[in-house]
Amino acid sequence: MREQLQQDFLTHYGKEHQHTYFSPGRVNLIGEHIDYNGGLVMPCAVTMGTYLLVAPNNDGVFRFKSVNFKETAEVAVGSSNVKKEQFWFNYPIGVIEHFNKDGKELQGLDMLYFGNIPIASGLSSSASIEVVTAYALNDLFNGGYTKLELVKLAKWVENVFIGLQSGIMDQFSVAFGEKDKALMLNCDTLDYQAVDSNLGDYLLAIINTNKPRKLAESKYNERVQECNAALAALKQELDINYLCDINTETFNKHKHLITDKVVLDRATHVVEENDRVKLAAKALNDNVLAEFGRLMYASHHSLSTLYEVSGKELDTVVNFCKPNADVIGARMTGAGFGGCAIALVKKDAFDKFSAEVTEYYTKEVGYAPSVYSSLIGDGVGLLPELAHA
Template identity: 45%
Template sequence: MEKEFLAGMAKVFEEKFGAQAERRYFSPGRVNLIGEHTDYNGGHVFPCAISLGTYALVRDRADAVTRVYSMNLADKGVIEFPMSGLSYDAAKDWANYFMGVVDVFEKAGYKASHGFDIVINGTLPGGAGLSSSASLEVLMSVILNEAFSFGLPMLEMVKLSQQAENKFVGVNCGIMDQFAVGMGKADCAMLLDCNTLDYRYSKIVLKDASIVITNTNKPHSLASSAYNVRRAQCEHALNELREVRPELKALGELSNEAFEKIAGHIAEQLERQRAHHAVFENNRTLEAVAALERDDVAQFGRLMNESHFSLRDDYDVTGRELDTLAEIAWSLPGVIGSRMTGAGFGGSTVSLVKNDAIEAFKEKVAAAYTERIGYAPSFYVASISEGTHRLD
């Protein structure tokens, strides 16, 4: 399958650029199993890289121009940009993710001495909340690092990729997406402390179950969504808590009990709810990983469901489509747990489903969701992948 996919890309590369590609790469998407909207609150997340992602064919150029073409967005044509002095350009559409990486590398002292011809083709559905943007950013980081022998370790590239999204694209995301995409390991999820960047791999043994991603097919745009508002609300709540706990660096440092004792110092009820989610979701994530590590998949599933309740009721980022998918999933046999994944406001749910129930799950969820929402969802059974790497 991958072989034919890459052969099709090679043909397009020759058509567009009149030469053969020299190198091939794969950069995964990610799904977060639990720990949502905790990353920028200094809490824990539990993501894994997935087998859906972005493939790239690359050839070095002699000049300082890069030309990129996406087979997924063929109508955008070949987009060109210089390898120096870049700023965000809405007309260059998706290429801004690549441009942002080139820019932050240059500002960090890693200047590209030539450009590239690049064709990409992704198996990640856009707008599904599976980190197609981080997939592109880490991909470009790895291409630059290898082409110019910068010698950067993956963790450094992950940080630069996040900077590209924060400073160049203008989405104030935490580190989780780029971290999961870059640091992924087959058959493992990563428990990451976003406050310290301490992490460990945890083997995912689901026995007779699989990870099923269900896309609402409702598009969402992070930059223009309420994402940055939620972040600001949590920062304001943290500042109010610092009046009684000056040493507090992040909401993720609090136990549930410690938070309950001082929550009254957050004046706004809405901000109190946002902070409540950040604290309880962080502790729920630690509990969920412990459950998985002692083979208690059922408890992990229950905590996934609780995560969704909190994202719906305290954080208000689910919306009708995601709630509908989760509610249908909870009612079906063979479903261990189901919750929204990603930033919300559209995107996808992640469900743990018994293997012998997957086909019935797809059929029943599709029928009930289409009836209620008016259009169909899409399904992806994901395996857990390695992080961004060169193929061959």
């Protein structure tokens, strides 16, 4: 693939590239819908991601081309970068805008992007593009940003330049990811712990339901409001700022304060899920994958029945996995109402798993999922160049 990208760059720009950068996508292994409740998430970088090939030019412009999209763009160095509709290149243009805003000196570049992350699957293709661009510019032009500052810069692009209100987990995990490690991250303080996550004979299967996530945003806001209602009720007796400031034991002693059953269900998921993240970290550290898998199933059950953000498509995938001897854990990942599920599947059984889950899902849902395999990979970086023949 790298050789093909080198050839693509040569074809597009009529010269050879000089550097190749890579930023992964990410999945959240466990800890869903608790980031805005002061809790812990456990994302990891995957081995799919975004490649960026670059070479300088003397024309004083940034040129953007992608193997994945037909739209291209050209932006003058130092200009105020106005967005042009909702095209993919707005993400890197937003990064350049932030560099300009901070007074960083940049020079012309020819840039070619290629991503093998499924678009709109919830695996953070946008964060991957933002972070790989920010990392490359920082490296090429001695920008002086720390990796954490690049993460915050990329989040600014998403929130302010693009206008999508999302948290920092995506940018953080694609920047700080480490091979065979999950990141137990507090999204509020950005304190994190790298957790050993050697999957051994298993790999991460990513099953894209291929259902558009139209409900996710409105239901997301609804869940935030319900959690705020639960917090207000608990504050009658507890001095807390977030639901995740207490554990399940403390919650059970005070949950009588929450009189609305739906609100109680939401809060129960949040508090118990936060505890599950801590138990999952211990299971991974102790290399007890079966226990980690059990916690994945418990997480999904809670998201489906208490938090009600799953749906037929995601439940169908997990229901297929439960009795399968080649799978030790599965759950939805991301906001829900579509998007992806993940499963821990034996490496030597992946092809069989992929065929069987596709057949089962298609029969139950009416259209096919997309199934991918991944390991836990490294975060953003400069790739060594291939030797030329």
